[in-house]
Amino acid sequence: MNSSLLTIPARRRRLSDEMEDPDEGLSRFQPAARLTMLRYLQDLHEAETPLDAVPPQYHTGRLPNSKSGDGKPRLLLMGQRRSGKSSISSVVFHKLPPSETLYIEATTRVKKESMHSFMDFQVWDFPGHVDYFDPAFDTENIFEEIGALIWVIDAQDEYIDAIMRLHKTILNLQQHYPAINVEVFVHKVDGLSDDFRQDTFRDIIQRVQDDLSDAGFENAPVSFYQTSIYDHSIFEAFSKVIQKLIPQLPTLEALLNSLCLSCRIEKAYLFDVLSKIYIATDTSPTDIGNYELCSDYIDVIVDVSEIYGWDRPEGEAGEEEYGESGNQDAESLITMEKKGNNYLYLREINKSVFQRPESASMADPKQSRYLALICLMGEDSSAEKKALIDYNVGVFQEALKQVFPR
Numbered sequence: 001m002n003s004s005l006l007t008i009p010a011r012r013r014r015l016s017d018e019m020e021d022p023d024e025g026l027s028r029f030q031p032a033a034r035l036t037m038l039r040y041l042q043d044l045h046e047a048e049t050p051l052d053a054v055p056p057q058y059h060t061g062r063l064p065n066s067k068s069g070d071g072k073p074r075l076l077l078m079g080q081r082r083s084g085k086s087s088i089s090s091v092v093f094h095k096l097p098p099s100e101t102l103y104i105e106a107t108t109r110v111k112k113e114s115m116h117s118f119m120d121f122q123v124w125d126f127p128g129h130v131d132y133f134d135p136a137f138d139t140e141n142i143f144e145e146i147g148a149l150i151w152v153i154d155a156q157d158e159y160i161d162a163i164m165r166l167h168k169t170i171l172n173l174q175q176h177y178p179a180i181n182v183e184v185f186v187h188k189v190d191g192l193s194d195d196f197r198q199d200t201f202r203d204i205i206q207r208v209q210d211d212l213s214d215a216g217f218e219n220a221p222v223s224f225y226q227t228s229i230y231d232h233s234i235f236e237a238f239s240k241v242i243q244k245l246i247p248q249l250p251t252l253e254a255l256l257n258s259l260c261l262s263c264r265i266e267k268a269y270l271f272d273v274l275s276k277i278y279i280a281t282d283t284s285p286t287d288i289g290n291y292e293l294c295s296d297y298i299d300v301i302v303d304v305s306e307i308y309g310w311d312r313p314e315g316e317a318g319e320e321e322y323g324e325s326g327n328q329d330a331e332s333l334i335t336m337e338k339k340g341n342n343y344l345y346l347r348e349i350n351k352s353v354f355q356r357p358e359s360a361s362m363a364d365p366k367q368s369r370y371l372a373l374i375c376l377m378g379e380d381s382s383a384e385k386k387a388l389i390d391y392n393v394g395v396f397q398e399a400l401k402q403v404f405p406r
C-alpha cells in the first residue's frame with residue numbers, strides 16, 4: 001500500500017478557510033490522511049508517496065472458534081418450526097422470490113449447503129423440532145467450527161417457547177463455546193404495524209437479556225435484528241452477521257474511510273455481487289435506504305451485463321489488444337448515474353469465474369463472483385472529478401488485493 005490517495009482540491013480550500021490553527025483541525029484525521037492533507041495545505045498539487053512509508057499492518061484474526069483456522073465459517077440456522085429458516089436461506093443464497101417460500105416443505109433433516117462467494121462458507125438449516133443438545137446429536141461436530149448461530153424467532157407468532165429454547169441453547173454454548181456469536185433474527189416483522197413491531201422487538205430483547213443476567217451471563221455475545229424476506233432487511237442483517245466473521249474488517253473499514261475522505265464520498269460499500277451481502281462499509285452511520293439503492297443498482301448492472309456481456313476465454317484472439325488475460329484478472333465496469341443531485345459509482349473488483357459444484361441448486365453452472373465497490377456521492381463530488389475518483393479507487397483496489405486476496 002505504497003500509493004497515496006489524491007484528494008479533491010476544493011476540500012483543501014474549505015478546510016484551510018475554516019481553520020484558524022490548521023494543525024488543530026488536522027488532528028481529527030488519521031496519520032496517513034493527515035499527511036495528505038498537510039501536503040495540500042502546503043500547496044502541493046499532488047499528494048505523493050510518503051517518503052518514509054510505514055510498513056503495512058494487516059489485522060490477522062481467526063474465526064472466533066475455528067480450530068483449524070481455515071477461514072470457512074459455518075452459519076447455523078436454528079429456531080422453532082415454521083419460523084422462516086429455510087425461506088431465509090432460499091431467498092438470500094438462492095434468489096428464490098419471497099412469495100414462493102409459501103410452498104417450501106418442512107425441513108426434516110439438517111440441510112448443509114456450501115456457499116462459494118467472496119469467501120467460502122457453509123449454511124446449515126436445522127429442522128425446527130429437534131433438540132440440538134440431545135445426546136443422539138454429535139454436538140461437537142455441530143458447534144466446533146461455526147462462525148455464528150442464527151436464531152430465528154417468528155415475531156407474528158407466540159414467542160415465549162422460542163425464547164426459552166434460545167435461552168437453553170445460549171447457556172449450553174456459553175459453557176463449551178463461549179466465543180460463538182449468537183444472532184437473533186426477530187423475523188417476519190413485515191406483517192406488524194410500526195409501533196407493534198418496535199414493542200415486540202424491545203420485549204424480546206428484554207426477555208432474553210433478563211434471562212441471561214439471571215443465569216449470570218451479563219455479556220454473552222448476542223445481537224438482535226428485525227428481519228423480513230419481503231424487504232432488504234434480511235440482506236442487511238446477514239451482511240452484519242458475515243462482517244463479524246471477516247478478520248480483515250477493521251482494515252477494510254479504514255481503507256473505505258480513507259477513500260471517502262479523499263473523494264468526498266458520502267457512503268461506500270463493498271458488496272459481494274452474487275449474494276448482495278456487503279462485507280464492509282465506511283464507519284459513517286448506515287441507512288437502510290442507502291443499502292436498498294445500492295442493492296437495486298447491482299440488479300441493474302447484473303441484468304445489463306447478462307444481456308450485453310460476453311465471456312472472454314483465455315487465449316482468445318485479440319486478447320492482447322484489450323490487455324486482458326482471460327477472466328483471471330479483475331475487470332472493471334464504471335458507471336455514473338445521476339439521481340437528483342446524487343451519484344452512484346460502481347466498480348467491479350476482484351473478478352473470478354468458478355464452476356458451481358453439481359450439488360448446488362443455482363441454475364447457471366458457471367458463475368462469476370466478484371466484489372463491487374459502490375459509492376454514493378452528493379453534489380460535492382461532481383462527475384468532473386471522476387478521473388480523480390477513478391485514480392483513488394484504483395489505489396484502493398490495489399490495497400484491497402493485499403489485504404483481501406481471492
Ligand SMILES: Nc1nc2c(ncn2[C@@H]2O[C@H](COP(=O)(O)OP(=O)(O)OP(=O)(O)O)[C@@H](O)[C@H]2O)c(=O)[nH]1
Pocket residue numbers: 080081082083084085086087088100101102103104105106107108126127128129187188189190191227228229230
Ligand atoms: N410474512 C412473512 N412470512 C415469512 C417470512 N419468512 C418466511 N415466511 C413464511 O413462513 C413459512 C414457514 O417458512 P419456512 O422457511 O418453511 O420455515 P422453517 O423455519 O424452515 O420451518 P421448518 O422447516 O419446519 O423448521 C412459509 O410459509 C414462509 O413463506 C417473512 O419474512 N415474512
